[in-house]
Amino acid sequence: xxxxxxxxxxxxxxxxxxxxxAPWGGAEVGECLAAAGRMKAGDFDSWHAExxxxxxxxxALAAExxxxxxxxxxxxxxxxxxxxxxxxxxxxxxxxxxxxxTYERLHAAFRAYLRYAPGRPEAVEIPYDGTALSGFFVPxxxxxxxxxxxxxxxxxxLESLAEEVYFAAALALAEWGFHALVIDGPGQGESLRWRGIxxxxxxxxxxxxxxxxxxxxxxxxxQRIALVGYSLGGYYVARAAAxxxxxxxxxxxxxxxxxxxxxxx
Numbered sequence: 001x002x003x004x005x006x007x008x009x010x011x012x013x014x015x016x017x018x019x020x021x022a023p024w025g026g027a028e029v030g031e032c033l034a035a036a037g038r039m040k041a042g043d044f045d046s047w048h049a050e051x052x053x054x055x056x057x058x059x060a061l062a063a064e065x066x067x068x069x070x071x072x073x074x075x076x077x078x079x080x081x082x083x084x085x086x087x088x089x090x091x092x093x094x095x096x097x098x099x100x101x102t103y104e105r106l107h108a109a110f111r112a113y114l115r116y117a118p119g120r121p122e123a124v125e126i127p128y129d130g131t132a133l134s135g136f137f138v139p140x141x142x143x144x145x146x147x148x149x150x151x152x153x154x155x156x157x158l159e160s161l162a163e164e165v166y167f168a169a170a171l172a173l174a175e176w177g178f179h180a181l182v183i184d185g186p187g188q189g190e191s192l193r194w195r196g197i198x199x200x201x202x203x204x205x206x207x208x209x210x211x212x213x214x215x216x217x218x219x220x221x222x223q224r225i226a227l228v229g230y231s232l233g234g235y236y237v238a239r240a241a242a243x244x245x246x247x248x249x250x251x252x253x254x255x256x257x258x259x260x261x262x263x264x265x
Contacts, residue, residue, distance in 0.1 A: 001013065004016075019032050021167035026164070028080055031084075032054075035053070048098065052088040058077050072116070078109050079167070111123070118171070123135075124213070126213055128205065134189065136181070136182045138174045139174065145177035149178070151178060151214045153211070153214070153226070153227045155230075155237065157232030161190075179214070186203070203237070207241075226247060226250065231253075235255075237251075
């Protein structure tokens, strides 16, 4: 893996993770490298400050484009701003006073992006254990795809947010002709931060109502629903598929059977 900071693997990994969304509009490599170049390696306040500075600048460009009626420029800049706020929040401790407002700005920027996004994705709620999980339904962008068509539930891992998973996987799936449902599962994104839903091993509790949701949508082929999970999501979806038998396919994008042992490495 490319290490921008040779002595800081985790920093370098998170930078690459952010840049990896660039092909789908979640980042611009030059902006990322410029932010990284201003940081003091190992100084977490520096990490937060420079990503926040980049996010605010990008969001200001988005607002200017919106006010001038430049829809594509506004869309692209709001999308990137949301992910730069994600990076600004990433290393902040749960009790850091900067964490809630940074996440709120991420949330607002992404929803501004949705107003211009391809296919007009929908913010949705999936029933879960007496409350609900937040997420997004992303319709297929392939005009030639069958109706009803196949759908994919896609989730990330330990600290993933649905807004990141959208750029990392869901938008590409939509371009390939799949409907995509991205959820903030237990312990992830809005479900954790605003709804207080903690992480659980029993991820099937989130996937079963997600399948219910997709099967109720007229544009989805109820017999062609797949499940994809990456990072710790690779564990989550393997377990979920063992209990949810309506799934037509499963992709374990980064298989792991003992995350505790992996974490120690």
